[in-house]
Amino acid sequence: MTELRWLNADERRAWLALLSINTLLPAALDTQLQAAGKLSLFDYNVLAMLSETEGRFLPMSELAARTSASLSRLSHVVTKLQKRGWVEREAHPRDARVTVAHLTEAGMDTIVSLAPGHVGAVRSLMLDAMTDDDVADLARIGEKIVARLDDDHWILRER
Amino acid sequence: MTELRWLNADERRAWLALLSINTLLPAALDTQLQAAGKLSLFDYNVLAMLSETEGRFLPMSELAARTSASLSRLSHVVTKLQKRGWVEREAHPRDARVTVAHLTEAGMDTIVSLAPGHVGAVRSLMLDAMTDDDVADLARIGEKIVARLDDDHWILRER
C-alpha cells in the first residue's frame, strides 16, 4: 500500500535497517557523551576533527565538510564551543574572508578524556555485533553510498 | 591522537562512512520531501507506518516503536499532522490510557502522491549505488546492528 511494496525484500530490509540505525545509534552515543561530558555527538566530532589535524585548526568550511554539516550549523556550534573554552576563532593570515577554528588546550584535554568512553560505546553498540568480514563489507558498501551522496566527500579522498 | 587511532583501518572506514551517511541521507531525503509536500522524513515515515497497517491506525506507543521515536517526539509530531488533517487521535475501546493514531483519507492521499518521488529518491541516493549482493550484505549487517541497539526492534520481528 505504500512505497515499501515497491522495494524487494532485501532492499526493504536494508532500507529499514539503515533508517533504524540512523535513529538509534546517534541517540545512544548522544546519551553516552551527554552523561560523560555534557556534549552531543556532533560537538564531539567537531573537536575530534580538529584534534586530528596538524596544528589543531581548520577553516570553518573545511571543518564543515569534515563533519558533513552546513556552515550555518557549524557556526552556531563553534560559538557554543567557544563559550565553553574548547575552541577559538582566529583570522586567516592570507584570506580575510576565512575564519579558522582552533582547538584550545582545554578542548584537547576534554576530547582526550572523553575518547575512551566514546570509542567503547562505538564498539559495544556497533562493532562488537559484527565479524571482521562484516566490518570490511560495511566499509566498502558504506563508502559507495557516501560517494553517491557526495562524490568528493573527504572520507573518500584519503584512499 | 583521538579515538580514531584506536580503531583499525576497516573499523574506522565503516564508522566514518556510517556517520556520514547518517548526516547526508536524511538531509537529502528531507529536502526532496520538503519540496514535494512540506514534510520531513520523519513525518513521512509516521504516515507510511500507519498506511501499512490493517485499518490504518496504531496506538501511539506502537507507532513510536515502528518509527524508532520517543513517545514525546511522536506526540508533538502527531499534533502537527493532526493540524494538517492527515491524522486523527481516537480513544482505544478497551484501555482508556491508550491513544490511537488514525490516518485520514487526506493523509492517505498525501502519502500515495508522495510515495513515488520518495522511493525514487531512496533508489537514486542509495540503492542504485549498490549491487544485489551489496544490498543483501547491508540488510544482513544492518539487522545485526539494529539487534544490538534494540534486541526486540520491530523490524526483527517480521523474520
Next chain:
DNA sequence: AGAGGTAGGTTGAAGTATCAAGCATTTGTT
C-alpha cells in the same frame, strides 16, 4: 580602476527535538 559575480561566514527568526515533570488509567499486592 571599477563592476559584477563568487566564496566564506554570521546572524536572527522560526520550526523541531529533547528532557523532566506530570496526569490518568490499569495492574498487582495485600
Next chain:
DNA sequence: AACAAATGCTTGATACTTCAACCTACCTCT
C-alpha cells in the same frame, strides 16, 4: 477493597537545527 507501582501519553521549557537574509572580502573581466 485499597494502595502502590507500572503503563500510556501529554505538556512546557530549553536547546538545537534550519532557512533566508545579509555582509565582507576576493576574483575576473573590461
